Amino acid sequence: MIPRYQTVLFVILLVVSVVMGGVLWRLRERAHDRLVHGQDSVPTQAPLVAPSEQATLLVANDTDNSLLPQTLSLPLPESPGARAHAVLGKLLELYAMPNAVHPVPGGPASIAQVFLLPVPPGDSAANAQAKGEPYTGPELAVVNLTGAFAASHPSGLETETLTVLSICATLHANLPRITQVRFLVDGQPRATLAGHADLTRTYLAADTAPTEGSHP
Amino acid sequence: MSHPWRGSVAVRVESLFAAALIALSLTIPAVAQAPPAPSARFVVVLDAAHGGNDAGGTLASQDGNSQPEKAYTLALSVRLRSLLAARGIYVVTTRESDATIDNDTRSATANHANARACLSLHASESGSGIHLFVSSLPPTEPTRLNPWKTAQAAWITRSLALAGMVNSALTHAGMTVTLGRTALPVIDSMTCPAVAVEVAPEITSGNAQPTDVADTGYQTRVAEALAAAIVEWRSDSRAEGTLP
Numbered sequence: 001m002i003p004r005y006q007t008v009l010f011v012i013l014l015v016v017s018v019v020m021g022g023v024l025w026r027l028r029e030r031a032h033d034r035l036v037h038g039q040d041s042v043p044t045q046a047p048l049v050a051p052s053e054q055a056t057l058l059v060a061n062d063t064d065n066s067l068l069p070q071t072l073s074l075p076l077p078e079s080p081g082a083r084a085h086a087v088l089g090k091l092l093e094l095y096a097m098p099n100a101v102h103p104v105p106g107g108p109a110s111i112a113q114v115f116l117l118p119v120p121p122g123d124s125a126a127n128a129q130a131k132g133e134p135y136t137g138p139e140l141a142v143v144n145l146t147g148a149f150a151a152s153h154p155s156g157l158e159t160e161t162l163t164v165l166s167i168c169a170t171l172h173a174n175l176p177r178i179t180q181v182r183f184l185v186d187g188q189p190r191a192t193l194a195g196h197a198d199l200t201r202t203y204l205a206a207d208t209a210p211t212e213g214s215h216p
Numbered sequence: 217m218s219h220p221w222r223g224s225v226a227v228r229v230e231s232l233f234a235a236a237l238i239a240l241s242l243t244i245p246a247v248a249q250a251p252p253a254p255s256a257r258f259v260v261v262l263d264a265a266h267g268g269n270d271a272g273g274t275l276a277s278q279d280g281n282s283q284p285e286k287a288y289t290l291a292l293s294v295r296l297r298s299l300l301a302a303r304g305i306y307v308v309t310t311r312e313s314d315a316t317i318d319n320d321t322r323s324a325t326a327n328h329a330n331a332r333a334c335l336s337l338h339a340s341e342s343g344s345g346i347h348l349f350v351s352s353l354p355p356t357e358p359t360r361l362n363p364w365k366t367a368q369a370a371w372i373t374r375s376l377a378l379a380g381m382v383n384s385a386l387t388h389a390g391m392t393v394t395l396g397r398t399a400l401p402v403i404d405s406m407t408c409p410a411v412a413v414e415v416a417p418e419i420t421s422g423n424a425q426p427t428d429v430a431d432t433g434y435q436t437r438v439a440e441a442l443a444a445a446i447v448e449w450r451s452d453s454r455a456e457g458t459l460p
Contacts, residue, residue: 062342062343062344063343063344064394065343065347065394065395065396103342154273154340154341154342155272155273155274155285155340156273156338156340156341156342156343156414156416157338157340157347157349157398157400157412157414158340158342158343158347158349158394158396158414158416159340159342159343161349161396161398161399164399194273195266195270195272195273195285196338196398196400197398197399197400198399198400198401198404200401201399203399207352
C-alpha cells in the first residue's frame with residue numbers, strides 16, 4: 001500500500017509539472033510574437049543609393065575591330081572596388097543585349113569580383129596603411145570572371161581580344177590608378193578566355209586604352 | 217702514394233658540381249635562341265591552330281552543318297601549303313593531322329625552321345572578313361638570348377611589315393581586313409615575322425547572307441591571297457638583299 005505522504009508528494013509534483021509546462025508554452029508564444037514583430041519592423045536606415053555619375057565605357061565593335069568610348073550616367077559607389085565592379089557590369093550588360101555589336105552572353109553577373117591591389121605591393125602601401133592614410137599609388141585590378149561567362153564566350157581571336165581589352169580600357173578610363181589588370185576564372189588562373197586570348201599575362205591597362213575609334 | 221680518401225673526395229666534388237649545374241639549369245628561365253643568320257632558303261611556317269583534344273571554336277554553316285575550327289585550319293593549311301610549294305617556296309607545317317600539339321612545340325617548330333614568315337591560321341564565326349593580328353608585345357632590340365615567352369618582341373617590326381603585306385594582298389583580292397594586336401602565346405614565342413590570320417564570314421555588299429567560313433570558294437580565295445602575299449614578301453626579301 002502506498003503511504004499517504006507519497007501520494008501527496010506525487011500530486012504536488014504533477015501540479016508543478018503542469019504549471020511549468022503552461023509557463024514554458026506561454027514564453028514560447030511571446031518569443032514567437034517578438035520574432036514576427038521584428039521581421040515586420042520598418043527599416044531603421046534608409047537604403048544607400050549611390051549618386052549617378054558619368055562613366056566612360058570602351059565598347060568593343062566586332063565589325064571593325066575597334067573600341068569606341070561611350071559615356072553613360074551610372075550610379076557609382078564610392079568604394080573603388082565596387083565602382084570597378086559596377087562599370088564592368090554595365091559593360092557586359094551592353095554586350096548581352098540583343099543587337100550588341102560585340103555579342104557576348106552573360107551580362108553583369110559574369111563579373112564575380114574585382115580586387116584592387118597596390119603596385120608594387122609592399123613598402124608604399126604598407127607605409128600609407130601605417131600612417132592611416134589611404135593608398136594613392138598605382139593599382140593592379142584582379143578581375144574574377146565566372147566560369148559560365150568563359151564557357152559561353154564566343155571563340156575567336158578577335159572577339160576574345162576585344163573583350164579582354166575593353167575590360168582593361170574601361171577600368172583604366174574610370175579608375176586611372178588601375179595600371180595593370182589580371183584575370184581569374186572562378187578564382188583560378190586560366191590559360192585562355194575561350195581558346196585564344198591569353199589570360200595568364202598581366203595586361204598594362206594604359207596600353208589598352210585607345211584613342212577614339214582606334215583599333216586596339 | 218695517393219691517399220685512399222682522395223678518390224672519394226674527387227667523386228663527391230664532381231657530384232656536387234653536377235648537382236650545382238642541374239640546379240642552375242633549373243633556375244634559368246626558358247629562352248629562345250638568338251635569331252640565327254638568315255638561311256639562303258626561303259622557309260614559311262604554317263601553323264594550323266588547335267587540333268586533337270583542342271577543337272577550337274565551332275563554325276556553323278547556313279546548310280545546318282558545322283565543323284570544328286581545328287578541321288578548317290588544317291584544311292586551309294594544306295591548301296596554302298600546296299599553293300606555296302607550287303611557287304617554289306619551302307613550307308614547314310606544325311601539324312599535318314588531327315593531333316594535339318601544345319603551343320611551345322608549335323613555336324619551337326617555327327624557330328627551328330629559321331622561317332622568313334610564320335602564319336598562325338584561325339577561324340571564327342564572330343565579326344566579318346579577315347582579322348590579322350600581330351603580337352602585342354612591345355618591340356625590343358634582338359639579343360643573343362631572348363626570353364621564351366617574349367621572343368617575338370625582337371621581331372615585331374618585321375611582323376608588322378608582314379601584316380601590312382598580307383593586308384594589301386587580301387584587300388586587293390576584294391576582302392575586308394581588320395588589323396589588330398593580341399596576346400597569343402604561340403606567336404609571342406616565335407622568332408620570325410609572325411602574323412595570326414583569322415578567317416570570319418564574308419559580308420559583301422548586295423548580298424544579305426554572309427558567306428560561310430567553310431565555303432570552299434571563299435577558302436580558296438583566302439589561300440590564294442595569302443600565297444600572293446608570301447610571294448610578294450619573298451620578292452621584298454630578295455630586294456632587301458637578305459635572300460640570294
